[in-house]
Amino acid sequence: MQDRPTSAELLEALEEFMRDRSSAARDRWERFQFLVAANSLGILRREGEMEDDFVHAEWAGLDALMGVEGIPARKAEMLARLSERNAEFGRRIRAGEFDGAREPQLLDHLYETVLNKVRIANPAEAR
Amino acid sequence: MAGESPIGDTSTVVPAAVREALGDIEVGQPWKLAGGAMHDSWAVDAKANGPTRELVVRVSPAGRADHAKTVREFEVLKTMWARGVRVPEPLSAGEAPAGESYLVMARIAGDANPRRLLTEPGLAAARGAIIDQLAEALAAIHKAVPADVHAELRLPEPGEDPLAAMRRQVEDDYHLYLLNPHPAIEWAFRWMDRKLATMAPQERPIHVVHGDFRVGNLMYDEAGLAAVIDWEGVHAGELEEDISWFCTRVWRFGKNDLEAGGLVPREAWVRAYERASGVSVDRERLAVWEVLQNIRWAEITMMQAKSHLDAQVRNHELAAIGRRTGDTELEILRLAGVTGANHAG
Numbered sequence: 001m002q003d004r005p006t007s008a009e010l011l012e013a014l015e016e017f018m019r020d021r022s023s024a025a026r027d028r029w030e031r032f033q034f035l036v037a038a039n040s041l042g043i044l045r046r047e048g049e050m051e052d053d054f055v056h057a058e059w060a061g062l063d064a065l066m067g068v069e070g071i072p073a074r075k076a077e078m079l080a081r082l083s084e085r086n087a088e089f090g091r092r093i094r095a096g097e098f099d100g101a102r103e104p105q106l107l108d109h110l111y112e113t114v115l116n117k118v119r120i121a122n123p124a125e126a127r
Numbered sequence: 128m129a130g131e132s133p134i135g136d137t138s139t140v141v142p143a144a145v146r147e148a149l150g151d152i153e154v155g156q157p158w159k160l161a162g163g164a165m166h167d168s169w170a171v172d173a174k175a176n177g178p179t180r181e182l183v184v185r186v187s188p189a190g191r192a193d194h195a196k197t198v199r200e201f202e203v204l205k206t207m208w209a210r211g212v213r214v215p216e217p218l219s220a221g222e223a224p225a226g227e228s229y230l231v232m233a234r235i236a237g238d239a240n241p242r243r244l245l246t247e248p249g250l251a252a253a254r255g256a257i258i259d260q261l262a263e264a265l266a267a268i269h270k271a272v273p274a275d276v277h278a279e280l281r282l283p284e285p286g287e288d289p290l291a292a293m294r295r296q297v298e299d300d301y302h303l304y305l306l307n308p309h310p311a312i313e314w315a316f317r318w319m320d321r322k323l324a325t326m327a328p329q330e331r332p333i334h335v336v337h338g339d340f341r342v343g344n345l346m347y348d349e350a351g352l353a354a355v356i357d358w359e360g361v362h363a364g365e366l367e368e369d370i371s372w373f374c375t376r377v378w379r380f381g382k383n384d385l386e387a388g389g390l391v392p393r394e395a396w397v398r399a400y401e402r403a404s405g406v407s408v409d410r411e412r413l414a415v416w417e418v419l420q421n422i423r424w425a426e427i428t429m430m431q432a433k434s435h436l437d438a439q440v441r442n443h444e445l446a447a448i449g450r451r452t453g454d455t456e457l458e459i460l461r462l463a464g465v466t467g468a469n470h471a472g
Binding site: 032033036037039040043083086087089090091093094096098099106107108110111112113114115117118121122125126 | 307308309310311313314316317321443444446447450451453454456457460465466467
């Protein structure tokens, strides 16, 4: 286990630094660049806090829609497999497999999954 | 770094371009209005015997093969200027000896910063007037048919529905720019196709559309609209395309309760267009168009992130835009009636 500061605390420190630089910027270009950098660090910090739960919820949602599959133990393998499952999911949506009675369940999953992305990337939009 | 053009100094093209447009004339020192990856715009004053001519020269760098596009834009501006649409007066389009393309126009007094238009207290009168002015301008643009323009315009295939044509192009771009799977967008394409299958085919004649009609592509002053600019996307299609792009979430600059460019609610904009044009807007088509336009924007966010990831342009700002795809997907779902609460499709 790493010593403190935790990764979230380090990212927060960097984010604060970028925001300060943005406020003290010499011109509009520099102000904008530091603001974008601060926002990206905020995304990383929230991703560290929330993404683990979100990808497991996404996996469970796909299980309910496409059939249960065991979760790979290693995180990198789990994410690679989740991406593959999403590609397969997209093909089955296009083929019309979820038209009709199963569509409300599909839309529920899509909405929650997208909303979870936005909760990390742009929380102001995730009302 | 600030303000530096990524395409080198294009100001050297300006004096010859101005003399080509206006004859033997004294050309002052150009100053840069805006620089970008695609082209630079230079302001310049020129003087012969008469009054000073205030000009803008837009220069595309050599090697971009932009000449045909520039000429097309010039020809469209000529058509629109002759019809009394508020556009910059076009004076000349040409190619410099070293291969740069240029477009010479009369300079419009005014500002183009959309955030300022939407927020500055001193611009309340402009905000009050501009929706009707934009509706009149757009109605006049749409009165032009492809044969009115002396340049080739991109058209739907013969007999093809303009919405279906754009949907096809948006799908082609989707496969080009996709960085990872997007099941929500896959569903939106499916939703769109089911809608299209139930809708009557579009039977109005096609006409000129601006193709990038949004609050960031206009110039304004205290009295409202000064000019519709940036005609690079011009092509032929149907009116709902321009009306819906103006409503796309990204062009509201955070004023999301005012769907039409952050200025007025969507329905007020559509009615202003109907008053100005005498044409009724198909609300059902418009709803599908707005979903499609947001998918277009989602693709632009992917494309920008991709240009960073592919190392064409290493830039953290472009990389960060890749994480904006999600809030566009959320808008797409909501526009298609998905609320997340009780899942009405």
